[in-house]
Amino acid sequence: MTEPSSSSKVQTVVGCGLLVLGIAVFAIRFQHEGAYAMPRGANLFGGLGALLVGSLLVWPASPRWLGWLALAVSPVVVFFGLYATMAEFEEVVSLYATDSAGQPAELRLWIIDREDGAWVGMPRTKALEHSLDGARLELLRRGETRCVVPVLHEDRPTVRAIHALKVEKYAVARGAAAIGFYPREARETSVSLRLDPCPGG
DSSP states (O other): OOOOOHHHHHHHHHHHHHHHHHHHHHHGGGGSSSSOOOOOHHHHHHHHHHHHHHHHHHOTTOOHHHHHHHHHHHHHHHHHHHHHHHTTSSOOEEEEEEOTTSOEEEEEEOOEEETTEEEEEEEHHHHHHTTOTTOOEEEEETTEEEEEEEEEEOOHHHHHHHHHHHHHHOHHHHHHHHTTSSOSSOOTTEEEEEEEEOTTO
């Protein structure tokens, strides 16, 4: 019986790791109460990409060139998969809005609390694309859904303060900031939104 080559062993180990990571991208979201939030965009790419590349690497009949190609792209998949998983380790809320095309959109956001209310932050373009300022929206937090009205704030002191509290609260944000994948301070294009209760709600 032919012993598997060292390269085959590496591919198998990497492949198994990617399969575990791909499952984790989807499984980590079950820890949050309430409706399951399906990964979207880059997070979905990370999960499905990890499962696909991992399957190619552990598939015994996979051509050698395909295995090497899968190994080459695996770092990119690992980055997106790890970020998608780790971003969900701590508290994440869902804000149900509509995009510029009028399609329903579920925004997954980190959230912080101050004496003046609950706050989230995001790029200004994202807030405008979903027409968040002043809209009546549903917020899912800790398994409970309630009506909120986001109030957009662009003044830099507020935006910087909210971002600083977010970095203070979330260990993933601090870790990502330490290696340059997340800003330590709010970018000039960032805004903050205070999530006020709906009037009469």
